Amino acid sequence: MPAPLGVGFGCHPGLPDAIYMSDLLDFVEVTPEVFHREQRVQGRFEFVPDRKALDIARRRCGNLPMAMHGVSLSIGSAHGMYEPCLSMLERLQGEWPFAWYSEHLHFQTTLDAQGQPANTGIPFPLPPTNEAAALVAERAATIQRLVGVPFLLENPVHYLPDLPSDPDIGDEFGLMASIVARSGCGQLLDLHNLYCNATNFGFHPLAALDRIRLDRVGEIHVAGGSWRDGFYMDAHDGAVPEPVWDLLDHTLSRAPWITGVVFEILDEYLPRLGADGIARQIERARGIWQHHHPIAMAA
Amino acid sequence: MSGTLAAFQAGIGRALLGEASCPIDPASPGFRFTLSVRRSWCKGRSIMAARAVLEALPDEESQRLVSEYLEQGGGSEVSLAIENERFLQFLLPRLPDPSMALSICRMNQALNLARRGAMNFSPPELRNPDAPVVRGQYASLVWYRTGPHEAPMPPAGEKSLSAESPESAVLFAPGLPNLFRLASQAEAGFWRALPAIDAPRGLIASLLRDGVIEYPD
Numbered sequence: 001m002p003a004p005l006g007v008g009f010g011c012h013p014g015l016p017d018a019i020y021m022s023d024l025l026d027f028v029e030v031t032p033e034v035f036h037r038e039q040r041v042q043g044r045f046e047f048v049p050d051r052k053a054l055d056i057a058r059r060r061c062g063n064l065p066m067a068m069h070g071v072s073l074s075i076g077s078a079h080g081m082y083e084p085c086l087s088m089l090e091r092l093q094g095e096w097p098f099a100w101y102s103e104h105l106h107f108q109t110t111l112d113a114q115g116q117p118a119n120t121g122i123p124f125p126l127p128p129t130n131e132a133a134a135l136v137a138e139r140a141a142t143i144q145r146l147v148g149v150p151f152l153l154e155n156p157v158h159y160l161p162d163l164p165s166d167p168d169i170g171d172e173f174g175l176m177a178s179i180v181a182r183s184g185c186g187q188l189l190d191l192h193n194l195y196c197n198a199t200n201f202g203f204h205p206l207a208a209l210d211r212i213r214l215d216r217v218g219e220i221h222v223a224g225g226s227w228r229d230g231f232y233m234d235a236h237d238g239a240v241p242e243p244v245w246d247l248l249d250h251t252l253s254r255a256p257w258i259t260g261v262v263f264e265i266l267d268e269y270l271p272r273l274g275a276d277g278i279a280r281q282i283e284r285a286r287g288i289w290q291h292h293h294p295i296a297m298a299a
Numbered sequence: 300m301s302g303t304l305a306a307f308q309a310g311i312g313r314a315l316l317g318e319a320s321c322p323i324d325p326a327s328p329g330f331r332f333t334l335s336v337r338r339s340w341c342k343g344r345s346i347m348a349a350r351a352v353l354e355a356l357p358d359e360e361s362q363r364l365v366s367e368y369l370e371q372g373g374g375s376e377v378s379l380a381i382e383n384e385r386f387l388q389f390l391l392p393r394l395p396d397p398s399m400a401l402s403i404c405r406m407n408q409a410l411n412l413a414r415r416g417a418m419n420f421s422p423p424e425l426r427n428p429d430a431p432v433v434r435g436q437y438a439s440l441v442w443y444r445t446g447p448h449e450a451p452m453p454p455a456g457e458k459s460l461s462a463e464s465p466e467s468a469v470l471f472a473p474g475l476p477n478l479f480r481l482a483s484q485a486e487a488g489f490w491r492a493l494p495a496i497d498a499p500r501g502l503i504a505s506l507l508r509d510g511v512i513e514y515p516d
Contacts, residue, residue, distance in 0.1 A: 038378035039415055045381075048418060072377045078305035082377075108377060110312035111305070121375035122337045124311055131304045159329040159336070164307060164322060200329075231332050 001150050001186065001218040001259045002065070002099045004293050007286045008262040010069075011061050013053070014270055015278070020060045024282050027065040029262050030057065030098070032088055033072050047088035058096055067219065067260070068098040069188075075139050075153070076107035076126040079117060089147050100218060100259070101143070102152040102188040105136065105176065125158040128165040128175040137182035144185055152186040152218050153179060157193035157234040159200060172197070173211040180216045186257065187213065190221040191247045192234055192264075199232040205247055209254075217255045222248055222285060223264040237269040240281060245288065252292040261285050316372075341374025348374075348382040351407065352390055355400035364393060384411055402443035409439035409471035409479070413510075416473030422508045428500045432512045433493060438472040440482060440490045474510035486511075 006026030009019070011034075020028065035054045036047035073085045089101060106123035126132040136153070144151040155176055169175055180187055189212065191205075198205040222245070224238035240263065252258065263281045265273065273281070307322050314321035314330075315337070323330050345365050346353060353361040368374065368389050376382035387408050394401040416437020443466070468482040470490075482490070486506065489498045493512065506512045 033378070037380040037414070039380065039418070041418070045378075074377075076304075078303070078308050107308055110308040112312060118312055119375040119377055120312065120315060120337075121341050122333070124308075124333075127304065127307055129304065135304065159332045160323050161327050161329045162323065229332055229335065230328065233336070 001257055004258060005065055005260040006289055006293070007282055008064075008067065008260045009278070009282055010262070010264065011057050012267055012270060013056065014267055016275055017060050019275060019278070020064065024279055024286075025064060027067060027099075027260055028061040029067045029069045030061070030096075031069055031071055032085075032092055033070065036088060038084070045084050047084050049091075054096075062096070066096065066098045067262075068092070068101045069262075070101065070103045072108075073103045074106070074108045075103055075136055075143075076105065076132060077109045077117075078107070078135070079109070079111050081139055082109070086143065086146060093147060093149075098149060100150040100152060100186075101147050102154055102219060103143075104156060105153045105179070106156045106158075123156060123158075125156050125160060125163060125172065126175060127163045128169040128171050130166050130169060130178075133169060133175055133178035133182060137179045137185075140179060140183035140185040144183070150186055150218055152188040154188040154190050154221070155193050157190070157196045159231055161201075173208055177211070177213055180213050186216045186218040188219045188221060189214075189217045189251065189255075190223075191244050191251065192221065192223040192225060192240070195241070195244050195247065196225060196232050196234045205243075206250065209247070209251060214251065214255045215257055217251070218257055218259050220248060220251060220255070220258065220261045221264050222261065235269075236264050236266040238265070238272055239277070240284070245284065248285070249288050249291070252288060261289055338369065341369055343374075344376070344379065344382055345369065345374040345386055348379055349386045349390060349404075349407070352387070352394070352400050352404045355398070355403050356394075364390060367393075380411075383407070387411075399443070402441060405439075405441045406443065406469060406471070406479075409441050409469075412437050412439060413471040413473050413475070413478040416510060417478060420473035420510050422474055422510070423514060425504055425507065426514065428503070431494060431515055432503060432507065433515045434490065435472055435510045435513045438470070438511045440487060441469050441471065442466060443469065470509075470511055472506075472510040474508060 008027040008029050009025055011028050011030045033047065035050050035057055037050055038045055039048045068089065070085055073081050075081050092098070104123060106125055108120050108123045109117045110120060112118040140151055140153060153176065155172065165171065169178055176187060194205050194208060198208060222240045223234065223236045224240050225233050225235045226237055248261065263285055265278065310320050310322040314325060342365060345368055368386060373386060373389060374382065376385060387404050390404050394404055468487040469479055470482040470486060471479045485502060489502060
């Protein structure tokens with residue numbers, strides 16, 4: 001991973017330019033799919049750049065180091081991951097170079113009765129098995145070679161009980177550890193996802209952190225959520241809850257490979273916090289980061 | 300784990316279609332909550348994919364169409380652009396004709412088509428003025444109607460169109476700046492008359508340059 005950067009934020013077209021021009025941010029995280037349109041080209045789907053949107057994004061954020069955070073690779077789909085993502089990244093690396101690339105450890109396509117890929121509508125977790133670990137590890141290693149920068153996998157949030165498992169893998173932490181060990185990729189540790197799963201499944205997040213390869217955590221996400229129907233949801237709809245800030249403080253002192261922390265919020269909830277509220281979340285993350293990385297911040 | 304990853308994922312896929320083969324207990328609160336989150340995501344994605352069309356309909360009708368789309372498996376695309384095309388295709392035969400909603404739907408589809416054509420578009424070299432021409436394969440002409448208090452909706456957040464009369468025509472083509480503009484009466488008449496070429500040569504040349512019409516080969 002690159003040298004520690006500090007605090008980052010997503011590239012949100014709906015926010016004032018000032019957020020990206022100020023000293024508030026040390027890097028920006030871009031979801032490449034937002035700046036592309038998926039189109040059928042000669043019988044195959046491709047991500048075609050939305051030139052206008054990309055140019056605006058580069059004008060706003062191009063002065064900051066950049067990380068790519070994809071959402072449509074579906075790295076865990078047994079029938080194959082979504083290859084157009086990789087072509088898009090290869091092209092983008094030449095156009096707007098990024099320091100690392102991250103994706104989610106889940107699947108969101110499966111095969112239908114006719115053997116055609118079908119979207120599941122939301123991401124689903126992988127069962128913690130050797131087969132899943134081997135499949136994703138091989139793909140992760142390939143991606144890392146292809147894009148030429150560190151590749152990080154994000155721990156998922158989900159609400160499904162009793163996923164089928166292999167005893168030597170055990171659970172989501174065993175699965176991630178196995179993939180990281182087999183592939184050489186890193187982890188994007190989403191502390192809000194961890195907090196959600198801990199809350200909904202009744203385990204202690206600090207105990208879980210003890211089982212995570214913190215020496216392979218390159219980036220951390222924090223976010224807000226809300227309760228619905230008895231579940232705590234990873235809704236990305238507001239401020240980061242206090243227990244997640246505590247987890248960040250706990251983790252940063254134990255993650256030697258870390259490059260940055262990103263506060264996540266969905267576009268539709270930006271007005272709820274407003275530009276000032278978002279700045280406060282970023283400043284809070286910065287304060288915790290600075291406590292653990294005073295030299296990097298001063299530089 | 301007994302069974303393979305592919306079987307597990309196929310089982311989840313079938314469970315989402317309501318078939319009784321779920322590898323997770325379908326009666327568990329976690330699975331039921333997952334289905335509820337999924338429906339909410341699919342609904343939100345559908346509304347986002349065709350917001351302009353839905354907003355031109357009465358609320359009740361709009362909600363009914365979204366529900367019907369979801370029942371048929373809509374709203375699950377990862378790509379909003381693909382969801383947009385799929386939902387517009389679903390809506391097209393179900394919208395009142397004539398209606399503002401139908402015009403917006405057609406304009407959105409026409410814009411998508413022009414956008415696809417624009418990826419590889421270059422104006423043709425002009426041939427003999429009597430050479431036959433046809434409608435461009437990525438071009439469309441869409442009529443829209445407005446009442447005295449209805450503002451015409453721009454199809455993709457671009458600059459607003461200004462209506463001169465209750466019924467106006469918009470040209471969509473891959474060579475047009477912003478991919479669309481209001482059509483003149485002469486252009487609309489010419490489009491209707493195609494493949495006849497009884498039009499001023501200057502008009503034909505300009506429409507060829509913009510991809511509104513093309514040579515047939």
